[in-house]
Amino acid sequence: MVQNHYPKIDRLIEAISTLKLVFTVEPHSAELDRLDFRKIRLNCNGKGLSIPVADEYGDADLNNPAVLLHLVLQACEFYEEAADFLVWSKDL
Structure with a gap:
């Protein structure tokens, strides 16, 4: 059986291990569910953020750390690419 190799996923997994990242998926909330959003808590070096x-x-x-890191990085990318905070917050 041939296994696929995905270097980008390997890098996510390596980053999680190297940086000792811990993810917690927070419970559903009606407000975020309405927007198809979810809060993920990220802990790194004793510091946490949602x-x-x-x-x-x-x-x-799925509670897969690589998937959760991808979702967090994607959220950061959306924020970084927004013209300003107001534009980003209205996209939510």
Whole structure:
């Protein structure tokens, strides 16, 4: 059986291990569910933060650290690419 090799996924897994990242998917909330968003709590070096991520397909429920890191990075990318905070917040 041939196994697929995905270097980008390997890098996510390596980052999780190297940085000792811990993810917790926060419980559903009606407000975020309405927007197809979910909060993910990221802990790194004793510091934690909650990040709302787009989760239209329910990927956060897989509780896969590589998928959760991807969702967090995607949320950060959306924020970084927004013209300003107001534009980003209205996209939610």
